[in-house]
Amino acid sequence: MTNDTKDLVEQVRGGTSQRVRAAARLMSLIENFPERIPEFLVGAADWPEARMVIGLTGPPGCGKSVLADRLITALRTRSPDSCIGVIAVDPSSPFTGGAFLGDRLRMMRHAGDPNVFIRSAATRGHIGGLVLGVKAFIRVLGLAGCRTVLIETVGVGQNETEIVNVADFVVVAIAPGNGDAIQLLKCGLMEVGDIFVVNKADCDGAAQLYAQLLAVLRLNANGQKTGMPETCLVSALQRRGIEKLVDLFEKRAxxxxxVWQARRRQTMVDEVKAAVLEEARQRLSRVLGTGPIATQDLSRILRGEVTVTGFVDELIQKMTGSREDKKNYGQAG
Ligand SMILES: Nc1nc2c(ncn2[C@@H]2O[C@H](COP(=O)(O)OP(=O)(O)OP(=O)(O)O)[C@@H](O)[C@H]2O)c(=O)[nH]1
Ligand SMILES: [Mg+2]
Structure with a gap:
């Protein structure tokens, strides 16, 4: 870790007024230099962690951002001293400015609250990178003292599911006006949800949608060990049902x-393992080389002159041999 990032980490941890800006800078570094995430997060295993990480997903326009805004208020009122982090993700569009603007505008009232961190997460076209980035953000927010982290992401497809699975539990929101519960829960939303919310209770069709939702979930729960997930009918706009929803969060926590902390720690080790394996793959790949020589070499396997295992042994030998050469050369120089 460079001194710069070390200082930033200390500032975030320090709890002073600088921590908001320091956290923002650290998160920007994470976003701009994803390959350096492991370096930015040195020591993260000992950082304070969020108590609960909530995923909030659902079809576009169902009211996730307004709901997030109401949840921030409710959570802040319940624990006035604790901080909240919000990560707004929009992986489906490369032109994310507009969507983020909308998400941020809806939560604007909290912009001046030093205990609320709102952050957008953009994809650079690589979903795995975004998932790693979001995980790293969660750690930085934990270090900054956030007890709760809320991840808002549009629920349309595989990519989003991957992101939302980073959370300890997932709230799926739907709203009347865009089809029935079955249609709305397509795209894997049903599988990913722990708590299901019908928003826009003030609108026509909300009560019917809620009844449909219960029927669909009951059908789905039949024969499954997990039982019926929790549900809630809310109006984010009119601030109705929000307290009940927060009660459901507390019940889960x-x-x-x-268990959640252990899971997060295991994920951290898994990530390091993935990084180590990737490094090993790249090094072996360099030793193997490309082009006609590599093709000739690999053809020995096809001709039965060497097994795959034996070939890999050779590569490893070549690799360590070349490292020894380098070392000797380095000493001589
Ligand atoms: N009537 C009514 N409108 C609502 C409610 N909650 C949100 N809305 C409206 O629904 C629209 C979309 O709200 P957003 O919070 O931006 O929805 P979103 O799910 O975050 O949208 P994306 O981030 O674009 O997917 C806005 O016009 C909100 O004012 C509600 O409880 N009742
Ligand atoms: Mg939104």
């Missing part, structure tokens, strides 16, 4: 915190 009670007794699960340690």
């Amino acid at each position: 009670a007794g699960s915190e340690q």
Whole structure:
């Protein structure tokens, strides 16, 4: 870790007024230099962590951002001293400015609250990178003292599902006006949800949609061990049902915190493992080379002159041999 990032980490941890800007800078570094994430997060295993990471997903326009805004208020009122982080993700569009603007505008009232961190996460076309980035953001937010982190992402397809699975539990929101519950829960939303919310209770059709939702979930729960997921009918606009939803969060958190933390820690180790394996793959690939020589070499396997295992042994030998050469050369120089 460079001194710069070390200083930033200390500032974020420090709890001073500088921590908001320091956290923002650290998150920008993570976004701009994703390949350096492991370096930025040195020591992260000992950083304070969020108590709960909530995924909030659902079809476009169902009211996720307004709901997020109301949830921030409710959570802040319940624990006035604790911080909240919000990550607004829009992986489906490369032109994310507009959507983020909308998300941010809806939560604008919290912009002046030093205990609320709102951050957008953009994709650079690579979903795996975005997932790693979001995970890193969660750690930075934990370090900054956020007890709760909310991830808002549009629920349309595989990519989003991957992101939302980073959360400890997932809230799926739907709203009347865009089809029935079955249509709305297509695209894997049904599988990903732990809590299901019908928003826009103030609109026509909300009660019917809620009844449909219960029927669909009941059908789906039949024969499954997990049982019926929790549900809630809310109007984000009119601030109705929000407290009940936060109660459901608390119910989930009670007794699960340690399990969640253990899971997050295991994920961290898995990421390091993935980084190590990737490095090994790249090095072996360099030794193997490309072009006609590599093709000739690999053809030995096809001719039965060497097995795959034996070939890999040779590559490893070549690799360590060349490292020894380098070392000797380095000493001599
Ligand atoms: N009537 C009514 N309108 C709502 C409610 N919640 C949100 N809206 C409206 O629904 C529209 C979309 O709200 P957003 O919060 O931006 O929805 P979103 O799901 O975040 O949208 P994307 O981020 O674009 O997917 C806005 O015009 C909101 O004012 C509600 O409870 N009742
Ligand atoms: Mg939104």
